[in-house]
Amino acid sequence: MAVERRRFRVSGVVQGVGYRPFVYGLARRHSLGGFVLNDGTGVVVEAEGDGRALDAFAAGLRDEAPVLARVESVAAAPLAALGERAFSILPSDATGRTALVPADVATCEDCLRELFDPDDRRYRYPFVNCTQCGPRFTIVVDVPYDRPRTTMAGFPLCAECRREYEDPADRRFHAEPIACPVCGPRLSVPLEEGVAGLRAGAIVAVKGLGGYHLACDAADEDAVARLRARKHREDKPFAVMTNDPAALVEADPGDDELLRSRERPIVLLRRRADAPVAHSAAPGVPWLGVMLPYTPLHHLLLADFGGALVMTSGNRSDEPIAVDDDEARERLAGIADLFLAHDRPIHRRCEDSVVRAAFPIRRSRGFVPGALPLPVRAGRTIVAAGAELKSTFCVARGRQAFLSPHLGDLDTELAYAAFRSDLELYLAMLGAEPEVVAYDLHPEYLATKWALEQDAELVGVQHHHAHAAACLAEHGETGPVLALVFDGTGYGSDGTLWGGELLRCDLASFDRLAHLDPVPLPGGAAAIREPWRVAACFLERAGVPVPFERWPAVRESLQVNAPLSSGMGRLFDAVDALLCGREEVTFEGQAAVELEHLAGAVEAEPYAWRFGDPSLVTDCYSDLVAGRERSEIAAAFHEAVAAGAAAVCAEVAEPRTVVLSGGSFQNLRLLESTRRRVERLGFRVLAHRLVPPNDGGISYGQAAVAAASTR
Ligand code: ZN
Ligand code: ZN
Ligand code: FE
Numbered sequence: 001m002a003v004e005r006r007r008f009r010v011s012g013v014v015q016g017v018g019y020r021p022f023v024y025g026l027a028r029r030h031s032l033g034g035f036v037l038n039d040g041t042g043v044v045v046e047a048e049g050d051g052r053a054l055d056a057f058a059a060g061l062r063d064e065a066p067v068l069a070r071v072e073s074v075a076a077a078p079l080a081a082l083g084e085r086a087f088s089i090l091p092s093d094a095t096g097r098t099a100l101v102p103a104d105v106a107t108c109e110d111c112l113r114e115l116f117d118p119d120d121r122r123y124r125y126p127f128v129n130c131t132q133c134g135p136r137f138t139i140v141v142d143v144p145y146d147r148p149r150t151t152m153a154g155f156p157l158c159a160e161c162r163r164e165y166e167d168p169a170d171r172r173f174h175a176e177p178i179a180c181p182v183c184g185p186r187l188s189v190p191l192e193e194g195v196a197g198l199r200a201g202a203i204v205a206v207k208g209l210g211g212y213h214l215a216c217d218a219a220d221e222d223a224v225a226r227l228r229a230r231k232h233r234e235d236k237p238f239a240v241m242t243n244d245p246a247a248l249v250e251a252d253p254g255d256d257e258l259l260r261s262r263e264r265p266i267v268l269l270r271r272r273a274d275a276p277v278a279h280s281a282a283p284g285v286p287w288l289g290v291m292l293p294y295t296p297l298h299h300l301l302l303a304d305f306g307g308a309l310v311m312t313s314g315n316r317s318d319e320p321i322a323v324d325d326d327e328a329r330e331r332l333a334g335i336a337d338l339f340l341a342h343d344r345p346i347h348r349r350c351e352d353s354v355v356r357a358a359f360p361i362r363r364s365r366g367f368v369p370g371a372l373p374l375p376v377r378a379g380r381t382i383v384a385a386g387a388e389l390k391s392t393f394c395v396a397r398g399r400q401a402f403l404s405p406h407l408g409d410l411d412t413e414l415a416y417a418a419f420r421s422d423l424e425l426y427l428a429m430l431g432a433e434p435e436v437v438a439y440d441l442h443p444e445y446l447a448t449k450w451a452l453e454q455d456a457e458l459v460g461v462q463h464h465h466a467h468a469a470a471c472l473a474e475h476g477e478t479g480p481v482l483a484l485v486f487d488g489t490g491y492g493s494d495g496t497l498w499g500g501e502l503l504r505c506d507l508a509s510f511d512r513l514a515h516l517d518p519v520p521l522p523g524g525a526a527a528i529r530e531p532w533r534v535a536a537c538f539l540e541r542a543g544v545p546v547p548f549e550r551w552p553a554v555r556e557s558l559q560v561n562a563p564l565s566s567g568m569g570r571l572f573d574a575v576d577a578l579l580c581g582r583e584e585v586t587f588e589g590q591a592a593v594e595l596e597h598l599a600g601a602v603e604a605e606p607y608a609w610r611f612g613d614p615s616l617v618t619d620c621y622s623d624l625v626a627g628r629e630r631s632e633i634a635a636a637f638h639e640a641v642a643a644g645a646a647a648v649c650a651e652v653a654e655p656r657t658v659v660l661s662g663g664s665f666q667n668l669r670l671l672e673s674t675r676r677r678v679e680r681l682g683f684r685v686l687a688h689r690l691v692p693p694n695d696g697g698i699s700y701g702q703a704a705v706a707a708a709s710t711r
Helices: 019-029 051-063 109-115 159-166 191-199 221-231 253-260 296-305 325-331 413-430 446-452 463-474 525-529 532-541 551-555 568-580 590-599 615-625 630-652 668-680 695-709
Strands: 003-013 033-039 042-050 070-079 087-089 204-207 212-217 239-241 266-271 287-291 309-313 338-340 354-356 359-362 372-384 394-403 436-440 457-461 481-491 497-505 510-515 657-661 684-686
Touching: 003 051, 019 033, 019 042, 019 051, 019 087, 042 051, 051 070, 109 296, 191 204, 191 212, 191 296, 191 338, 204 296, 204 325, 212 221, 221 309, 253 266, 296 309, 359 695, 372 463, 372 695, 394 413, 394 695, 413 446, 436 446, 436 695, 457 463, 457 695, 463 481, 463 497, 463 510, 463 657, 463 695, 481 568, 481 630, 481 668, 497 568, 497 630, 510 630, 525 532, 525 568, 532 551, 532 568, 532 615, 568 590, 568 615, 568 630, 590 630, 590 668, 615 630, 630 668, 657 668, 668 684
Parallel strands: 033 087, 204 338, 239 287, 266 354, 372 436, 436 457, 481 657, 657 684
Antiparallel strands: 003 042, 003 070, 033 042, 204 212, 212 309, 239 309, 266 287, 354 359, 372 394, 481 497, 497 510
């Protein structure tokens, strides 16, 4: 038997996922000698033994990898045999900075069993974890991923934990965040105090994986209303954490799978009429965002409390979530009655992910920093700065793009500071320096201002082109395609606000083929806050008497401050203002959500509408005045937008693929009706599955455009 020795270099997500113990077991099974270690680029293996055994071993490195691993490549090279018979795991080698940090993983079944087993030494220990679960991204300071380079560095292992950590047969073999009640992190107050507080209607700040949550009894109308008032969040729905989603929402088996996935996102589902949840948790919408517990602390809290909890980000409305303990105590002082914290530091901010009908509204905890595909190679490191609302940034190199967690709205100094520090941490994690910087054309966005200050090649990317590019890129395509991009607002190449767009584009460039007729926004931002102003403009231009009392006063602002907008969001705003009489919206997309709800599944023929014409608003209004059912008008309006969009694609005819992107396509009725109508005309449709259709996906699209246009 000829003895050979080979060196394998494995790259991808291979650290912090139980890969070394797996290699150890694999080598023993094939009777090979050698070693495995982590370095800054991934995992290095040297194995020695029979040639056929080595072939099988090499195949196994990829095919039999642990579930949490994502093996991107296995490179092999022959070496001279050394006569090594034993196989060992060697200490990490800190060269290189390209190893990929894994995402945080929800507590696994094995750990849960221990958590609730009175005979286990980790019974009711809120920080139990193993190689298959626990914090990763939020605690990793540097690669290679080893305990000294995590925020667990300050917790020396007790003898018992060390024994588990060093035993190849133990399921905690090299579980870097391993901990127990003897040696690990501790809660700042006894859990019973937190539970008692929740029962008494208190608002409790709970330290989680990537930041603080604010929690209260989801069934307690008083507590939820108080949380809303203190957080300065008027109507935007709160998420609810529960062990029993079936009692709160209608979830089909697919939703259930999503809820139970190891990413544990918040899933937006139809609320049950009899759900024991306070009205003010999600006022005025038929949906409820629910998630299952994903840390041991959450599991203990829910088990002891016995009901569902509102769990919303620890911040004032739309600010970045608080992570630092002192900062959290200061920022949440006026909101939380009680702090349930602990002494394991959070290194990286990471908010909960939100999913609706299997596309992300927010791609964050559990998914980040997992790589997204880049259909063209980025020769240099690209940093894409993103937009303003639902801000994210994106770092790309080679064929990979790393989208940041959700940062919140980037429109305050606090948010801007978080953007810069989070970006710095992200670049350090990837060992990258920005060489190309991509940015939105809006001159007032803080992300754009940041970009323009960078010493790098600058690539300005039009907002809606970035939306379309994000959708193309996630499908691994480069175009050319037609793209229907519908959203509230994005800065156009001509300095006006766009958002009801038909583009012909590929990753590198676009043409604007058609768009909604621009409407003035009387008072600028005030018209976005008070959509009736936009409705008034539509009616007045059509010569229809305006029914709003405040119009004569507001009308004057048309002369001084009335930027033009062709945003689809404004069309939804105007129709909603007429049908629902809402005076003011308090969060982006609120009017569209209300209108989608009103339309429900009501069947209606679309209004005859040529894409772009302003007539649609007046058509809806005449029907309203004539006494037609409001839900029917809302349904006919949705169908008209979808039918008009499909018809304008048919007119252009080529290319035969249509991308659907932009925040308006979070509206399922609009998305599904447009998809159906466009497909019926023989087009292929690409919609989002991996990144949000809203502005949270913009930075990824910018990165794809920059990669294609700087080759
Ligand atoms: Zn586990
Ligand atoms: Zn211990
Ligand atoms: Fe947008």
